[in-house]
Amino acid sequence: MTESSQIEKFLSLSTAHVPGPNPEWGVLSGWTIEIPGGYGWMVLWANTTWEDLAEDSEGAPEWFKPIHTRMRALGCKGVVFDCDGPVMDNLPSFDW
Numbered sequence: 001m002t003e004s005s006q007i008e009k010f011l012s013l014s015t016a017h018v019p020g021p022n023p024e025w026g027v028l029s030g031w032t033i034e035i036p037g038g039y040g041w042m043v044l045w046a047n048t049t050w051e052d053l054a055e056d057s058e059g060a061p062e063w064f065k066p067i068h069t070r071m072r073a074l075g076c077k078g079v080v081f082d083c084d085g086p087v088m089d090n091l092p093s094f095d096w
Helices: 026-031 050-055 062-073
Strands: 010-014 032-035 040-044 078-082
Touching: 010 062, 026 032, 026 040, 062 078
Parallel strands: 010 078
Antiparallel strands: 032 040, 040 078
16 A cells, blocks of 8 residues: 655735734635634635625625635635745735
8 A cells, every 4th residue: 555645735824914803704614613712714615616605695805805816716626824024015915
């Protein structure tokens, strides 16, 4: 038996791309893990399209749409919002 591993790619962003310390995640709440100590969040992602998320009864937050687009374009499976992560000029950011 051969041992195998799989490594997934995540987009790393500053928490400045999240609209506040207690954001509404909508349908993403089931896919979101808070990083202990208030350092940020990790959003684990299946191969879900924006349309699928928008149709969910809880809805997907509009602020996440440009992040989702960038994440998918880069072939990432999720995003890490880290308080020390980079701020991307081409994505919305929030002062809080």
